[in-house]
Amino acid sequence: MSWQVNYALKFIWANHGAASAQHIRDDAIRITIPDRPDVVAVISADYAINAELAMRYHADYPDMDFLCGYRKECIWEGEAIRYLESNTVGWGNSGTLGSAIRTGDVKTAAQKDYFFAYRLIRQMRSVTNLDREFDRVFTMTLASGRTFRVGMIMEYEPTADAIRTFWDRFGPIDIAWNINPNGHPTNNAIEAARSLGCQVMKWDELKELLRNR
Amino acid sequence: MFGSSLSGVGSDYDILIVGPSGQPLSRLKAELSVAGKELPLDVLYMLPAEAEETGFVTSEGCIPLARLAASEKR
Numbered sequence: 001m002s003w004q005v006n007y008a009l010k011f012i013w014a015n016h017g018a019a020s021a022q023h024i025r026d027d028a029i030r031i032t033i034p035d036r037p038d039v040v041a042v043i044s045a046d047y048a049i050n051a052e053l054a055m056r057y058h059a060d061y062p063d064m065d066f067l068c069g070y071r072k073e074c075i076w077e078g079e080a081i082r083y084l085e086s087n088t089v090g091w092g093n094s095g096t097l098g099s100a101i102r103t104g105d106v107k108t109a110a111q112k113d114y115f116f117a118y119r120l121i122r123q124m125r126s127v128t129n130l131d132r133e134f135d136r137v138f139t140m141t142l143a144s145g146r147t148f149r150v151g152m153i154m155e156y157e158p159t160a161d162a163i164r165t166f167w168d169r170f171g172p173i174d175i176a177w178n179i180n181p182n183g184h185p186t187n188n189a190i191e192a193a194r195s196l197g198c199q200v201m202k203w204d205e206l207k208e209l210l211r212n213r
Numbered sequence: 214m215f216g217s218s219l220s221g222v223g224s225d226y227d228i229l230i231v232g233p234s235g236q237p238l239s240r241l242k243a244e245l246s247v248a249g250k251e252l253p254l255d256v257l258y259m260l261p262a263e264a265e266e267t268g269f270v271t272s273e274g275c276i277p278l279a280r281l282a283a284s285e286k287r
Contacts, residue, residue: 003251161258
């Protein structure tokens with residue numbers, strides 16, 4: 001049994017009361033929830049999940065209900081997200097899987113770290129086009145025609161290292177959007193962003209920018 | 214270390230590293246990447262000034278890894 005399947009099973013056993021989980025084969029587990037259909041979740045240790053990988057998992061496990069990227073570092077590419085969502089397969093980290101087990105919405109679950117923030121942007125009338133490149137990076141086009149590449153930073157108090165690591169991994173962004181409603185970016189984070197040529201913003205500041213552009 | 218795994222119920226291990234940026238940090242990250250290959254690690258890196266500014270160590274109840282290791286040995 002792989003390490004990530006082992007951890008996933010132990011976490012479900014310890015934290016999900018009535019739900020039980022068993023290893024099926026390789027990276028797949030079955031989660032049994034009283035009064036609900038069984039769930040097949042594939043627990044991946046990949047550092048990045050692209051469309052090809054998502055399709056391969058789906059081909060290997062045709063009854064997959066949820067694809068879990070277990071590593072904290074796991075990045076989801078936009079095409080992978082689109083493939084999974086169009087095939088009604090939930091996706092996200094172990095926390096997202098855990099929440100989905102509780103609510104019963106496993107097949108439609110999406111990485112909860114970014115779900116609410118991305119929905120906020122989708123509902124802004126001033127945003128005329130959205131291109132989601134990764135789970136946490138999108139390019140938005142405003143009614144004015146201006147485009148901004150935005151990175152969603154979920155840390156409670158983003159640090160300089162968080163900003164620089166994000167830039168290294170995803171390339172230049174115009175806005176580092178601190179989507180966690182609690183906490184604030186550190187002064188070093190704000191300065192790191194400035195030196196790189198981007199701006200760290202909370203939602204209030206981003207909303208103002210969207211209104212004024 | 215901090216977070217829910219200290220009480221045995223977390224899905225990952227939350228680790229805080231406080232120190233300067235630059236080469237030592239790059240080396241440490243590379244070592245942690247190898248050491249954590251089969252562990253669900255969630256590592257947060259802060260400069261000393263950031264740790265002081267946020268009061269993170271106190272507010273999150275961070276416990277030094279050396280103390281945790283020592284308590285395991287007993």
